[in-house]
Amino acid sequence: MMLAETEDLMQKAIEATQRNFNTIRTGRASTSLLDRITVEYYGTETPLKQIANISTPEATTILIQPYDRTSMSAIEKAISLSDIGLTPNNDGQVIRLNIPPLTSDRRKELVKQVKNLAEEGKVSIRNIRRDAIDQARKQEKSSDISEDESRDLQEQIQKLTDKYTARVEEILAIKEKDITTI
Structure with missing residues (x-):
């Protein structure tokens, strides 16, 4: 039960990292660049997507x-x-x-920005790991699970952490390639 919950949280961290990556522009037009923009519409901050149709009629234009x-x-x-x-x-x-x-300088800046976002994603995954391991130790202390079960659970949590950290690295490599490709 706890392992599935941990994996679900890690998957959500990956999705959040991917969404953050999508807001960083590459040389091509993408409507996801505007995902975080809110507009003051009749006194309320409203996401741009809700008050306008956004499209990319050409590779270098957002309409x-x-x-x-x-x-x-x-x-x-x-x-x-x-x-x-x-x-x-x-x-x-x-x-x-x-x-x-x-420009090449701007590409380098964007790659740096993407690496920072990837690091935030990894930190988030490591925080989830820490919380899950703490929970396993508490269950062991309160005799809900044995020491061996706790150790096995902690190993499984670490394997999940390694898997999802590697996934962050994969999407980072894809995004870096997107940015650096002319």
């Missing part, structure tokens, strides 16, 4: 078509203030984001 045209300036402002580093072009109907080719 944002608001459902309500009165929100255009708010969307523009939110994009300008965000950390994605893109300038919105508003033609009155839609907002276009042109994705410029990445």
